[in-house]
Amino acid sequence: MKKVQVYITLKQGVLDPQGKAIQTSLHSLDYPEVEDVRVGKYIELQVEEGPDLEKRVTQMCEQLLANPVIEDYRIELEGAR
């Protein structure tokens, strides 16, 4: 079994209204140094190891986990447990 971590974020240039609202709230809590906030998703998978693991997780991201029209993704593979 391998733990696979997938980080999904909105593409640069895509407006993130949720991030903007959080930024405004942080400013009102007196954190004026916050210049930008982007909200994303974190997905953790337990996957059976195989030769194409990374390729297959990439396919999962392209097909379902992320929407390539608006989102980028980053995959991190952790050591076997």
Add this chain to the structure above:
Amino acid sequence: MKVAVIVFPGSNCDRDMYHAAGEIAGAEASLVWYTDTHLLDDVDGILIPGGFSYGDYLRSGSMASTSDIMNKIREHAEKGKPVLGICNGFQILTESGLLPGALMRNKHLSFMCHQEELVVEDNENIFTTLYEKNEVVRFPIAHGEGNYFCDDETLLELKDNNQIVFTYKNNPNGSVSDIAGIRNKAGNVLGMMPHPERAVEALLGSDDGLRLFQSLIANWRSSNAVNA
């Protein structure tokens, strides 16, 4: 004309769609549960209703777009048969790649539920022939994620091919180019966030949506005149 209204777990505009297309506009409508894929074999049109299929898990429409019935709907669309997706139905169509772009959180974050004025940008497709070009119509909207987004290249393509069918007169949600509804290049797949099926009786505020269903039925009848 036989039309199927697809019912996913979490659809909630299915009855309205059935009522509008069937009882009001006069199509032979049926409600089809999403696992009953075989029931689509002999239908002439597919209607994907609004709601919150699969609780909007992951992204609105994303789970429904992976269901078996979508393969059937894709085949149906490739044959040139009509497919209409409203609200969550539109989200399902973009998630499944039948229409370009994506629907994101509304610009001001809140769920909005009110009437909007729309401009009919294209009346040369099977869904809008009974409208005038540039006619202003009133449909309700009811969505939290109706903010249409696509990249510049796709937008240019949509414009060049007259694929933008409806735009908002006063953009409520931040959609690029005020887009409220688009069609595919072939013209047989339409997706839109506003709800024509909730605007088919004047008593309930507007009957501007009725002509959309009537257009669909009339165009089907004229192209199937022999066995209609």
